[in-house]
Amino acid sequence: MSTRISLLQSAEQAVRQRGYHGFSYADLAREIGIRKASIHHHFPTKADLGIALIERYNAAFFDQLKNIKDAEGTAADQLRAYLRLYRDALDNGEQVCLCVSLSAGRDHLSNEILDHLDQFHRDSLHWLEQLFERAKADGSMSLHAAPEAEASAALALVEGAQLLARASRDVTQFDQSTRALHARLSPNKPH
Amino acid sequence: MSTRISLLQSAEQAVRQRGYHGFSYADLAREIGIRKASIHHHFPTKADLGIALIERYNAAFFDQLKNIKDAEGTAADQLRAYLRLYRDALDNGEQVCLCVSLSAGRDHLSNEILDHLDQFHRDSLHWLEQLFERAKADGSMSLHAAPEAEASAALALVEGAQLLARASRDVTQFDQSTRALHARLSPNKPH
DNA sequence: GTCTATAATGGGATAGAC
DNA sequence: GTCTATCCCATTATAGAC
Numbered sequence: 001m002s003t004r005i006s007l008l009q010s011a012e013q014a015v016r017q018r019g020y021h022g023f024s025y026a027d028l029a030r031e032i033g034i035r036k037a038s039i040h041h042h043f044p045t046k047a048d049l050g051i052a053l054i055e056r057y058n059a060a061f062f063d064q065l066k067n068i069k070d071a072e073g074t075a076a077d078q079l080r081a082y083l084r085l086y087r088d089a090l091d092n093g094e095q096v097c098l099c100v101s102l103s104a105g106r107d108h109l110s111n112e113i114l115d116h117l118d119q120f121h122r123d124s125l126h127w128l129e130q131l132f133e134r135a136k137a138d139g140s141m142s143l144h145a146a147p148e149a150e151a152s153a154a155l156a157l158v159e160g161a162q163l164l165a166r167a168s169r170d171v172t173q174f175d176q177s178t179r180a181l182h183a184r185l186s187p188n189k190p191h
Numbered sequence: 192m193s194t195r196i197s198l199l200q201s202a203e204q205a206v207r208q209r210g211y212h213g214f215s216y217a218d219l220a221r222e223i224g225i226r227k228a229s230i231h232h233h234f235p236t237k238a239d240l241g242i243a244l245i246e247r248y249n250a251a252f253f254d255q256l257k258n259i260k261d262a263e264g265t266a267a268d269q270l271r272a273y274l275r276l277y278r279d280a281l282d283n284g285e286q287v288c289l290c291v292s293l294s295a296g297r298d299h300l301s302n303e304i305l306d307h308l309d310q311f312h313r314d315s316l317h318w319l320e321q322l323f324e325r326a327k328a329d330g331s332m333s334l335h336a337a338p339e340a341e342a343s344a345a346l347a348l349v350e351g352a353q354l355l356a357r358a359s360r361d362v363t364q365f366d367q368s369t370r371a372l373h374a375r376l377s378p379n380k381p382h
Numbered sequence: 383g384t385c386t387a388t389a390a391t392g393g394g395a396t397a398g399a400c
Numbered sequence: 401g402t403c404t405a406t407c408c409c410a411t412t413a414t415a416g417a418c
Binding site: 003034035038041 | 383384385386387
């Protein structure tokens with residue numbers, strides 16, 4: 001595998017486990033087995049690396065959301081898939097979504113990274129809003145508020161649930177936090 | 192005001208705005224107008240300062256929760272007060288709850304701080320669980336799941352809603368995220 | 383593309399005078 | 401309790417050989 005990809009993978013895991021300050025070029029160098037000066041050949045500055053990181057992450061993430069939307073199923077099915085995506089990302093409570101980690105400490109982030117972060121939230125809210133519009137139409141779940149509000153609540157819930165799960169290093173904390181939302185979905189794929 | 196209190200106030204604001212790495216002794220020194228070496232007289236290490244910070248914060252926070260519980264009103268009223276507490280803490284989307292900020296980057300935190308953080312979550316969940324037990328009894332809101340699950344969902348929601356609000360520097364994002372939960376509460380204090 | 387060597391900065395922390 | 405002066409270390413980044 002290319003050094004560049006190895007660096008991105010290693011850095012992504014580090015940020016999701018320990019935050020943007022949670023890794024250094026020295027750490028990366030040790031992990032993939034080169035000297036830290038060599039990293040600057042691939043990413044001149046840490047900010048460059050950060051931008052490449054979030055661009056790669058967002059592309060992969062919304063690719064998965066597209067797959068969910070393209071699949072057959074009710075809005076409830078798709079919301080279940082969305083929740084599973086966030087749950088699986090936890091990796092036993094060791095790490096959270098890249099954008100949850102970056103949102104947490106917005107300091108020391110370049111404007112370009114902040115823009116990508118905003119984009120992630122906007123796109124997520126848009127995707128969820130469409131989902132809740134469909135839910136309203138197909139009746140696969142009960143709504144308490146307008147689709148925009150339900151979308152915002154769902155995003156806040158999964159992000160908060162990831163924080164709690166990592167805080168306790170216990171993925172079942174995520175399940176506990178999302179149980180009430182699951183209960184509102186018409187049963188198609190019980191587990 | 193004593194130097195010690197000034198330091199704690201200044202540090203708390205910094206952590207809640209920018210995270211645990213978001214301030215240095217040099218920053219604090221500049222802000223309150225002493226030299227950074229003098230800070231070590233009050234807090235020998237940054238870890239010591241962190242512990243004092245979270246102890247002070249937790250005490251004040253649960254004091255407020257106690258006031259809410261002691262006040263008259265239904266479970267729905269108390270949940271509304273709880274939500275308002277988190278909303279007001281946002282300060283126009285500039286900062287989040289201290290423990291949300293610390294949860295975000297669990298790295299570089301001493302074990303003693305992590306213990307206080309766990310305590311915060313446990314106590315919060317316990318307080319909310321009792322609240323939802325009361326809600327079940329007084330019928331002031333509709334439950335979708337057992338009180339433990341509702342408590343966990345509520346905590347995840349407010350923490351996530353704070354993250355989203357700060358990410359967009361817009362406190363109305365918090366309102367949007369909590370609208371659906373508000374809609375489940377029997378109307379006593381509409382706004 | 384990777385290396386060695388070397389800035390240059392900023393962080394937390396200590397000693398000792400006042 | 402606050403100061404000056406200093407230390408030690410980690411981190412990002414650069415220059416130039418291979």
